[in-house]
Amino acid sequence: MSLTSDETLVPAGLRTAYCGSLRAADSGRTVSVCGWLARRREHGEHLAFADLRDHTGIIQCVVDGARDLRAEQVLRVTGTVRLRPEDKVNPGLSTGEVELGDCEVELLSSAEAPPFSLDARSETDEAVRLRYRYLDLRTDRMQHNLRLRAQVNSALRRAMERQGFVEIETPLLWTPTPEGAREFAIPSRLQRGSFYVLPQSPQIAKQLLMVGGFDRYYQIARCMRDEDLRADRQFEFTQLDIEASFVGQAEILEFVSEAVIEATFAVSGERPPAIATMTWNQALDRFGTDKPDLRFGMELVDLTESVAGAEFNAFKAPCVRAISVSGAGEWPRSRLDALVARAQQLGAAGLVWMRARAEDVLESPVAKFISEAHQRRIVDATSAEPGDLVLVVAGEREPTCKVLGQLRLDLGQPAVSQRPFRFCWITEFPLFEGVDDEGHLVAAHHPFTMPHPDDIDMLETDPLRVRSQSYDLVLNGWELGSGSIRIHRADVQRRVFKALGITDEDAESRFGFLLGAFRYGAPPHGGFAVGLDRFVALLAGEDNIREVIAYPKTQSGADLMSGAPKPLTDKALAELGIRVVSPPASGASRVSGA
RNA sequence: GGACCUGUGGUGCAGCCUGGAGUGCACGCCGGCCUGUCAAGCCGGAGGUCGCGGGUUCAAAUCCCGUCAGGUCCGCCA
Structure with a gap:
């Protein structure tokens, strides 16, 4: 349960031992343990068992009656460690071979009955857990997750420092940059009507550190984005933020790989192999996504050539691709129909299913339109065995x-x-991801991203084909972070801004101080940011980042424990020079912090 | 901004489709019994604005509309 190593966990103060640390070898010792009463079992007036819990585990204390003991009371128990009778050993506890006898129990703090069970076996609605988060934090799950998170932070810092990186803090009160994510505004009291914003990331600040000569910077940084929340997105989140000068993409990837592998090993004992790299185009072709989950196969197969010349009209498309589902050849028609509907819901014109057979090659509603020769080519290309199911989609390449x-x-x-943890790097993202309503190109990463050197001359002629020197880190199908080599030359930056429809005046007003700084000697540089909440969630086996955050917010941005957000007093508003236009909704009373 | 799911003693659920007295289960809580339990056991008890508002109906936890809260997702997240 505990992720704290034995060497660093030295009992002090009121305790001389931790509950979960006691073993047979300790028998005979008189110890004091402190913690919360997990449960008690009473056997008449003069025998009871009290399970005392701290973050290291549980120890059974044998006490003379338990009339006054209640769950979650804070106790200090002093007693003698003794071996349990052989037939009374509890293999389910780390301390199951021993118990604490001749106990003296001190009540350090009384406790009302908790509003929900802290037992790992019971499930509680998340809203209840969040309202009483301070109790939820006592559970094995939250203790484990947050301690794991601390270990990850520690390992990341170790790895970055070993690689010569310097930790530098950047401001939380930053300047608005109307571009990208919606920002949280902070009113200025001294300059009424003006606002700071909370940084969506330390992006510009860290690039300026490069101009400032700190050629290897890192920070475990909090970022804030006022965008709708999701299972993997909170308003505020944490990144391992990195920037380095005089290095290229290969070095940045190496720096980050070193850090995430070290952290993974530190908390899981699993040392991932060197992280494979694939280009954005390869990822799309093989996995149909820019964040492939490499833990399983079922890779996409290109059938465009295999079905060339087939009669079937739907296959006369620019791109025909398939996946083979092992052993799914016996799925009932209803399930196949549902797959077709799912494909259409995802935007496909249709979905062709084919059951691979031993005798008549392929069984499918459209088999009669496809010659046996073509059928055999499909089977060959997909390596489908009899009993497998082949799913085919045709259309334009990217949506297909x-x-x-x-x-x-x-x-x-x-x-x-x-498990396992399968990282991969995705490189060579397109520089632009499309065109906005006004016909301007939209930056895929951010406007300071360096184009791929081989494509730079297509900026003006064929911009959507320009690849960038940007890269994502992916773990088990989750995007863990992204980064890029930045533009440090004014002429290249001017061309990219032009492509994005950003005029010189625009650029000056939005990023003037960055561009100004670049006139005084900007080194070639690039960087990366790892989303720590997601990384820790995956390492903890959680599918929701709220489980690795001490005090997360709900999907509507509320903190159920504190009641935030709340209206300010009129006095506070007046001081800030702010008048609220529409009164706060009646939902303002939605919470009371217990 | 939108779609879907959920809301019933402190907790977790069933009941809702097919309307008929707040009916039920487990845990917890309170009291009693119990000297080797370990999610202890046994006996007894208390505890309810069925999220909230409106409508339909002789009658609503149940059907309808609205609303609030929690969740998942789309949009959004350079």
Whole structure:
């Protein structure tokens, strides 16, 4: 349960031992343990068992009656460690061979009955857990997750420092940059009507550190984005933020790989192999996504050539691709129909299913439109065995691949907690991801991302084909973070801004101080940011980042424990020079912090 | 901004489809019994604005509308 190593956990103060640490070798010792009463079992007036819990585990204390003991009372128990009778050993407890006898019990703090069970076996609605988060934090789950998180932080810092990185803090009160995520505004009291914003990331600050000569910077940084929340997104989140000068993409990937592998090993004992790299195009072709889950196969197969010349009209498309589902050849028609509907819901024109057979090659509603020769080519290309199911989608390349990529996940993705940890790097993202309503190109990463050197001359002629020097880190199907080599040359930056439809005046007003700084000698540089909440969630086997955050917010942005957000007093508003236009909704009374 | 799921003693659920007295289960809580339990056991008891508001009906936890809260997702997240 505990992730704290034995060497660093030295009992002090009121305790001379931790509950979960006692073993047969301790028998005979007189110890004092402190913690919360997990439960008690009473056997008449003069025998009772009290299980005392701290973060290291549980020790059974044999006490003379338990009339006054209640769950979650804070106790100090002094007693003698003794071996349990052989037939009374509890193999389910780390301390199950021993118990504490001749106990003296001191009540350090009384406790009302908790509003929900802290036992690992019971489930409690998350809203209740969040309202009483301070109790929820006592559970094995939260103790484990937050201690694991601390170990991850520690390992990341170790790895970054070993690689010569310097930790530098950047401001939380930053300047608005109307671009990208919606920002949280902070009114200025001294300059009424003006606002700071909370940083969506330390992006510009860290690039300026490069200009400032701190050629290897890192920070475990809090970022804030006022965008709608999700299972993997909170308003505020934490990143391992990195920037380095005089290095290229290969070095950045190496720095980050070193850090995440060290952290993974520290908390799981699993040392991932060197992290494989694939380009964005390869990821799309093989997995139909830019964040592939490498824990399982079912890769996409290109059938475009295999079905060339087939009669079937739907296959006369720019791209025909398939996945093979092992052993799914016996699925009933209803389930196949549901797959077709799912594919259509995802945007495919349709989905062709084919059951691989031993005798007549492929069984499918459209088999009669496909010659046996073509059928055999499909079987060869997909390596489908009799009893397998082949799912085919045809259309434009990107949507076709993405539909199959999602079906692959629907049908094959293991649970989040399923090991191993399979990292991969995705490189060479497109520089632009499309065009906005006004016909301007939209930056895929951010406007300071360096184009791929081989593509830079297409900026003006064929911008959507320009690859960038940007890269994502992916773990088990989750995007863990992203980064890029930045533009440090004014001429390149000007060309990218132009492509994005950002005029010189725009650029000056939005990023003037960054561009100004770049006139005084900007080194070539690049960086990365790892989303720590997601990383820790995956390492903890949790599918929701709230489980690795001490005090998370609900989907509507509320803190159920404190009641935030709340209206300010009129006095506070006046001081800030703020008048609230529409009164706070009646929902303001939604919470009372117990 | 939108779609879907959920809301019933302190906790977790069943009941809702097919309306008929707040009916039930488990845990917890309170009291009693119990000297080797370990999610102890046995006996007894208390505890309810069926999220809230409106409608339909002789009658609503149940059907309808609205609303609030929690969740998952789309949009959004350079």
